[in-house]
Amino acid sequence: QTVYLRDYTPPPYLVDHVTLEVALHPTATRVRSTIRFRRNPATGPGHPLRLDGEELTLIAAQVDGVDINAEPDDLGLSIPSHLLPDTPFVWEAEVEINPQANTTLDGLYMSNGMYSTQCEAEGFRKITFYPDRPDVMAPFKVRVTSDLPVMLSNGNPVASGPGWAEWEDPHPKPSYLFALVAGDLQPTRDTFSTMEGRHVDLGIWVRAGDSDKTAYAMDALKRSMLWDEAVYGRAYDLDVFNIVAVDDFNMGAMENKGLNIFNSRCVLASPATATDADYASIERIIAHEYFHNWTGNRITCRDWFQLSLKEGLTVFRDQQFMGDMRSHAVKRIGDVLSLRARQFREDAGPLAHAVRPEAYAEINNFYTATIYEKGAEVIRMLRLLVGPDAYAAALDLYFSRHDGQACTIDDWLSVFSDATGRDLSQFKRWYGQAGTPHISVTEDWVPGADAAAPGGVTITDTTTSNAEAPAGMGGTYTLTLRQDTPATPGQPLKEPLVIPVALGLIGPDGTDLLPTVVLELTGPEQVFRFGNLPARPVPSILRDFSAPVILSRDTTDAERALLLAHDTDPVTRWEAGRDLARAGLERMILNGAGPDAGYIDALGKMLRDATLDPAFRALTLGLPSQDDMAQGLFTAGHTPDPDAIHRATQGLRRAIATVLHDDLAQVYDGMSTPGAYDPGAVPAGKRALRLGALAHLTRLDDGARARALFTSADNMTEAMGAWTALLTVGLGVEETQRFYTRWQAERLVIDKWFAAQVACAAPDRAVAVATDLSQHADFNWKNPNRFRAVFGALSGNAAGFHQASGAGYALLADWLIQLDAANPQTAARMSSAFETWRRYDPARRAAMTAALERMLAHPGLSRDMTEMVSRMRG
Ligand code: ARG
């Protein structure tokens, strides 16, 4: 049942209005729908009315009040055209559903005594019969009855009484944005006045006992609302905005119109229970879901192939917001790290797909790093190419031209070509072509006969001009950029992309010779000439990570050290340190070399440099992840050995701790943040640097500092930092027990307790630790957060998951099979742990593919898992 983009046809029937009456009952909820349909004048006559519907018991159906004998199949029902009037008509149906039995967390389900919905992408069809596709938009009116005190739905509240509530959403919306919540929930209330003078009541609804954890999310919400007005000119458009926290949730959160539903983990925070990273993630996700109100809800997607239209853009917007709220440099480096860890990995393996895919079996499998994060990178490149003013003008045009519509990525690009006059036909390939482009760099230097003349550096793109650099005036540096995108599944041949390469040139003494310019690489190979230079420069390439590409250049360690010390762009500066670390680690892994003294020396300089933002210093202190190293080695033609990578990483850490001991100790003492806990970026950056230092010091002080901090910490960031520093070096047995006893009643903290033990376990212990924890009384495999805590941490423990015995693969496969029967979405998402199987040696490959075969052969495997596993097997 593959769906293809090329098969898209417009809906033959449009919806003018939907009324739902939902009588909630744990096992027998009744949903009465009254839907005003009319034939779509654009599609012509003769089409049957197709209504999607799954797991519904149809009680009765009428067209214009006359009973109709509709016979649903597994996927819905069809009414032949000749039974329907040519004029608008009313469809009425009553169905029964069982929210208690719904363990998929898709559609209407019960969780901890409350009712909640998740309709994106195709959950509404589990609530009633409907054309469940995003290009059918309608205003909704909802009446809920229930014996629970709080009943919420989309839009504005219109009336309520004991046991019932009515909501009305005047903005036409697709069914995937429908939401309904009922429960014994406590509100945290606030208000916001929009720039258009609208008074908005804000509410965050949580279970009793969680009200002390809503303040930060509320603050983030108000800042998001203000930011979208100030930066994008977008105001909120309803009288209420509600957010609900739900414990059992497949994803992070959902942007339902006027009623965002959040995984508790992505909204609840208190200093004692949430880390700095949790606070940042809450701020980002609150903003993300709020920003969807315009990029997603007011302007939605025509079909699910266009998913990145809303997700790529909304991720880009949340990245901009976070940069404005915190530090642009630190945010960008964090984004680059996660892009490489998740999206580059995806793009390099069997699950690679385009930002706009062409086919899917189960759309939920395409809520990926490629659709989200690469989609955001494509928009970032577009903005860089057209400039911020043209970007703003194009966005204004997008909002005015397409408000209220279900659009395509072509519509999006047309807005940019219309607003800027730029031909984007080649740029568009970013949406259709999968795989991470590789850019290779070669250089040439011709010293000048004379000193450089005043007037600065000259730049020539030799593809568009053959002007020679004027002779006798400084030296000429030539940069040849070559692009090449490797084949991906179904796409053997790739065409050249438009790649903005932001570049600066640095002199041998560290001075800036050329401030940032953006080169446009459009051909397979292009030569850029820089004339009138006083000395041979060191290039700083891909500043601010101007394109999602893999750059290769034969850079010497001396050049990297120069960039690390002097580059004015924080991203390439950080990258230089990372490249030094990577090169040293590769020599340790492949040649048995010792730790790189030059790298450690450079690191020491960064640590001591008090002019640098502590958060930035914390990032430079981080090493490439073991999975990153494996991917890099594989790309370079080696077979990565997870154990060797682990040993090298440990060896390098030990050397850093020993050589830089005094600097680390000084940082640890100097970066304390006395006073009440503040989740802001500045103190959080200090804590990150301090805890980074602590992780190293714990190798040498037998855990003394970490134990002391664990005992004295008044916030979760330091408590976790101290405890995990101990766990990582094989200490902390007693702290593990104390942590559990202290936080037993806080489920989000207990998730951390499960996860950290697996994540920090030694390679030969990780599988045993995960197995033991899966038998713990608090392990609830049906709760996605808890399942992910144990098994997500297992697949993230590279050397542990990839144990040569294959035990990690077998354990994860067993549990994915079990989870799939209850919750296919989460099982399928987590199956991507196996996407890297081609990297490894024959024995590991065999064990990983055996696990894939075993899952695929399991009787009754879901469509979600079947698609994922088949694609991975290739
Ligand atoms: N649109 C949501 C977000 O980006 C994600 C919902 C995905 N849900 C799913 N079942 N695939 O915030």
Ligand code: ZN
């Ligand atoms: Zn989103």
